[in-house]
Amino acid sequence: MTAAPAALPPLLALASLSAPLPALPLLAGSADYTLPFVGPGTYLIFGIVLLPVYVMVGAWFLGDPSDRFANLLGVGYLAGLTTVLWGSLLVATLVIGAVFF
Amino acid sequence: MSVDVTGVDRDTLVRPIRTVSTRYLAALSVALGMIGVWLFFYLQQLRHGLIVTNLADWGSGGGVPWGLYIGAFIWWVGIAHGGIILSAAVRLLGMDTYQPVARLAELLTIAALTCAGIFILIHVGRPDRLVTSVIPAWPTRVQWSPLMWDVTVITAYFVLTATYLGLTIRYDLHRLRNRLPNRLDPIYDVLLVGYSETEDAVVERMVWWIAFAIIIMAPLLLHGGVIPWLFALLPSMAGWAGGVQGPSFLSIALTSAVSGIIIVAAAFRYAYGWAELIPEAVFRGLGQWLGFFSLLFLWLQLQQVITGIFAAPTTLQHATEVKIATPLYWVAIGVVALAMLYVFAASLRPSLFSLPLLVALSVGVLAGTLIEKVLFVVEGLMHAHFDLYAGVPGAYTPSAVELSALVGTVGIVVLFFLVVSKVIPVVELHAIEDHGEVEG
Numbered sequence: 001m002t003a004a005p006a007a008l009p010p011l012l013a014l015a016s017l018s019a020p021l022p023a024l025p026l027l028a029g030s031a032d033y034t035l036p037f038v039g040p041g042t043y044l045i046f047g048i049v050l051l052p053v054y055v056m057v058g059a060w061f062l063g064d065p066s067d068r069f070a071n072l073l074g075v076g077y078l079a080g081l082t083t084v085l086w087g088s089l090l091v092a093t094l095v096i097g098a099v100f101f
Numbered sequence: 102m103s104v105d106v107t108g109v110d111r112d113t114l115v116r117p118i119r120t121v122s123t124r125y126l127a128a129l130s131v132a133l134g135m136i137g138v139w140l141f142f143y144l145q146q147l148r149h150g151l152i153v154t155n156l157a158d159w160g161s162g163g164g165v166p167w168g169l170y171i172g173a174f175i176w177w178v179g180i181a182h183g184g185i186i187l188s189a190a191v192r193l194l195g196m197d198t199y200q201p202v203a204r205l206a207e208l209l210t211i212a213a214l215t216c217a218g219i220f221i222l223i224h225v226g227r228p229d230r231l232v233t234s235v236i237p238a239w240p241t242r243v244q245w246s247p248l249m250w251d252v253t254v255i256t257a258y259f260v261l262t263a264t265y266l267g268l269t270i271r272y273d274l275h276r277l278r279n280r281l282p283n284r285l286d287p288i289y290d291v292l293l294v295g296y297s298e299t300e301d302a303v304v305e306r307m308v309w310w311i312a313f314a315i316i317i318m319a320p321l322l323l324h325g326g327v328i329p330w331l332f333a334l335l336p337s338m339a340g341w342a343g344g345v346q347g348p349s350f351l352s353i354a355l356t357s358a359v360s361g362i363i364i365v366a367a368a369f370r371y372a373y374g375w376a377e378l379i380p381e382a383v384f385r386g387l388g389q390w391l392g393f394f395s396l397l398f399l400w401l402q403l404q405q406v407i408t409g410i411f412a413a414p415t416t417l418q419h420a421t422e423v424k425i426a427t428p429l430y431w432v433a434i435g436v437v438a439l440a441m442l443y444v445f446a447a448s449l450r451p452s453l454f455s456l457p458l459l460v461a462l463s464v465g466v467l468a469g470t471l472i473e474k475v476l477f478v479v480e481g482l483m484h485a486h487f488d489l490y491a492g493v494p495g496a497y498t499p500s501a502v503e504l505s506a507l508v509g510t511v512g513i514v515v516l517f518f519l520v521v522s523k524v525i526p527v528v529e530l531h532a533i534e535d536h537g538e539v540e541g
Contacts, residue, residue: 039244045253049322052314053257059310067303069295070268074307077264082256086236093229 106201109378109533115280116373117522124372125519132515139509142502143223151226154502164490165482165497170224172475173507175328177217178255179354179470180361182324184210185262187362189312198386200532201379202366204269208527209365210262212517214255216510223506247334250327258319265311268304271296273530285524292525325351332481340420340481345405352397356437357470359391360463365518367460369527378528381456388444388459391466395441398470402434420484427480429472436462436469471507475499 057078060071112119146153156168184206190196191203199206222231235252243249274281274289275296281289329350332341363384370379409421424430440462447454479497483490521527 041246041250042244045243045250049250049254049318049327050257052317053261056310056314060307063306063310065303065306067300070300070303070307073295074264074268074311077267078260081260081263085256085259086232089232090236093232096227096229 106378106380106533111277111280111530111533113375113378114526114528114530114533115277116375117369117527118281118524120373121523128515129519132512132519135508135512136516139505139512142505143509146223146502147228151224154500155497156224156500156503163483163496164493165479167224167478167482168497169475169499169503169507170220172471172478173510174217174220174224175350175474175478176357176471177213177220177510178328179324179350179357179474180467181210181213181217181258182319182354182358184208184213184358184362185258185265185315186320186355186358188265189316192309192312193316198383201383201528202362202387203532204266204529205365205369205527206362207262207266208518208521209361209514211259211266212514213361214259214262215517216513217255218259219510219513220506247327247330251331254318254323254327258315258323261311261315261318265308265315267292268308268311269529270525271304272301273526276530277526288524320351320355324354332477337486338481339414339416339486340424340477340484345401345408348397349401349405352394352401353470353473355394356391356398357467359387359394360440360466360470363387363391363463364460364467367456368518369522375528378533381454384456384459385447385451385454388454389448391459391463392441392444392448395437395444395466398437399434399441416484416486420480423480423484424476427476430476433469433472433476436465440466 057075060066060074154168154170156166156170187199187206188203191200222228225231225234235249238246239249239252243253271293274293275298278289278293325347329346332338333343333346336342366379366387367384369375406421406425409417410425413421443453443458443462447459483497518527
């Protein structure tokens with residue numbers, strides 16, 4: 001929103017503020033509503049909450065005894081289960097959209 | 102206390118898989134019936150919208166948009182904690198006394214987390230909103246939104262727990278394969294893909310690290326972190342805000358979690374004649390943990406009440422006065438206090454110990470923790486700093502639709518155990534192999 005020009009009388013300036021705004025895409029992810037990437041959650045999720053997971057996966061591969069197949073099986077479980085969990089919800093969403101809407 | 106279950110043979114371990122009793126079928130029918138009741142009401146909600154719960158918007162039911170759904174969500178996540186924390190404690194701290202119930206506890210974690218997810222799913226109204234609201238917004242909101250943190254950590258918790266179970270089950274399935282039903286071979290083939298006995302030592306080390314990750318993440322960062330932050334970071338709600346919510350939520354979670362394990366383990370012990378496999382000493386130990394966590398629960402409630410009524414900011418004082426004037430709050434406190442007094446008394450005088458009584462008290466504790474959580478959510482909303490909805494008529498009472506969801510999720514947990522116990526051993530083979538005389 002732009003400030004009214006200084007030369008306008010106050011009432012006219014107020015009127016210009018109430019003029020229709022250009023149509024904005026009112027979506028949560030649109031640029032007008034997007035916050036900077038770095039916020040408290042960035043540090044919280046990637047720096048603190050997931051830290052034990054980084055340590056765990058690192059220890060799988062770097063420690064001893066270690067085995068490539070077992071390590072990849074573990075990573076496969078982590079990635080596969082996350083994908084199945086949200087992927088199945090996504091499929092269900094698409095089905096709901098196709099059937100009901 | 103010492104526990105020795107080395108005399109138990111492998112056939113006893115797979116007994117649930119190889120038998121189908123009338124009681125089993127009756128339990129199955131009851132579980133399906135409970136789920137059916139919920140589905141009947143849930144279909145009403147899907148057809149007419151959340152208006153049927155009286156939670157449609159802020160301004161209905163005394164100004165309460167969150168109620169039993171959110172209270173039960175927190176409650177189920179809390180129950181989920183006991184499972185994997187107990188299992189992790191067995192691996193990390195060598196608390197082998199509890200090994201016979203470790204896998205039951207892991208399974209309870211998965212079932213309870215599923216139920217927590219269901220409550221979020223039904224609370225967002227249209228079920229597809231879970232995806233359409235979360236996935237597109239996650240990359241641009243996770244840096245600011247506690248709701249997105251919540252979704253992230255619960256997903257991580259669920260995945261870590263399932264990975265833990267998926268890796269540890271391979272050892273047992275391989276060695277018990279000849280005792281397992283052939284018709285389930287396709288499932289066992291998938292679970293055992295690429296298995297060789299040389300991986301055992303590697304997998305044991307891997308699951309130690311999963312236990313390490315979980316025991317830090319689940320209590321400290323989920324139920325003592327992200328979930329209380331959904332409330333504690335909102336200064337507009339006097340009854341919610343403040344750093345005490347982290348420890349308080351965690352104490353309630355651990356209290357209800359141990360209660361859940363006691364009930365599930367006692368049910369299996371009773372149903373399959375497992376007195377030898379899950380001896381009374383396990384329950385005595387779990388009872389003592391229940392007593393200790395109940396003490397923490399009550400102590401943190403005391404902290405909140407005292408700081409809320411003694412020279413507190415006006416709205417916090419009002420919220421606290423309302424809380425301590427609510428009879429149901431004292432019911433919740435009373436059942437937890439009763440359980441604590443009983444298990445401490447039974448510790449001092451062992452002859453007082455009774456497993457049926459411990460189970461009954463555990464049911465009471467679960468009811469008490471659910472009541473506390475629902476009151477926390479509802480009263481926090483009703484007594485916000487701004488009194489915008491003070492004139493809104495009515496008062497919040499859980500609707501039949503919401504109550505049916507509670508019944509349905511309990512049915513889902515029962516059904517989950519009934520089905521899973523027919524497929525995999527619900528007690529680790531390690532429990533009867535490695536379990537010499539263990540001090541607990």
